[in-house]
Amino acid sequence: MHPDVEPATVDTVLPVAGPFDPAVFAFLAHRRITGVEVADGTSYQRSMDCPHGHALMRVAWDGARIRLSATLEDARDAATVTSAARTLLSLDADPRLPDAALAEDPVLGASVRRRPGLRVGGSVEPHEMLMRAIIGQQISEAAARTALHRLAEHAPPTRLPAPGIDRFFPDAAVIAEHGRAVLRGPGRRIDSVVGVAERITGGRLDLRRARTTAELGAMLLPLPGIGPWTVGYVALRWLGDPDVFLPGDVAVRNGLTRLAGAPARLSPAAVTAMARAWAPWRSWAVLHAWRAHLAPPETPPARQ
Secondary structure (H helix, E strand, C coil): CCCCCCCEEEEEEECCCCCCCCHHHHHHHHCCCCECEEECCCEEEEEEEECCEEEEEEEEECCCCEEEEEEECCHHHHHHHHHHHHHHCCCCCCCHHHHHHHCCCCCCHHHHHHCCCCCCCCCCCHHHHHHHHHHHCCCCHHHHHHHHHHHHCCCCEEEEEECCEEECCCCHHHHHHHHHHHCCCCHHHHHHHHHHHHHHHCCCCCHHHCCCHHHHHHHHCCCCCCCHHHHHHHHHHHHCCCCCCCCCCHHHHHHHHHHHCCCCCCCHHHHHHHHHHHCCCHHHHHHHHHHHHHCCCCCCCCCC
């Protein structure tokens, strides 16, 4: 922080496009990293390393509005924090069109009618989203959180701590330096994670240049260990692409199996064929499938 710059605060209500389902907070809470993020069913708080200084950002739902509260070392970062909050909660994605298109679908309709306004939890920065995705490939969400927490232990501390928050997300530089010592699993998988982190740190990979899923894929698919699932997942959560489908995602297949009332888990080919009817809103199908996957077994979403 520059000695002549005064800290600043932001306290504002964030406009929302269309209806808002606060389930996005639970989505983020399920993936929170200890020491970096604190979240529950109606709020989310985290540290941020902004262009001009450190920041502490919190967004909360009061049942009617979303309020952004932030402390900044430098007021020039107010726009960065506000934009990050909007992307994190997908506030510019208007769910009214996909909800209307999918409300009568025989598989998705009941879920859409019960939960209008679902939004995907986004990310505050594209390379953070990519590192979360590739570290989480082919392992459970609990294992991914543990790995990211262990990496975060090597991340720089924030100068604006809060209860449960004392450091930053482990960026590419941290992962490039500590990934081989911290990460567990097959060597090729670790090589892939560290290799991507090294490319980001060295300036050879910059996802901020990608504006479409196709551009994102052109950057990522040539890299070892990155496949269509990673590209789609980042496109869904960072770019906000409304028509991403993840047929290889086990949670998507499980959720669609429940929503369809199928007796056995649907195959990737089966859900891919099913999803053709949902274009150009297949990202919302993914959200409803994820939600169905996590629904309590005693009250599974019923096909209408």
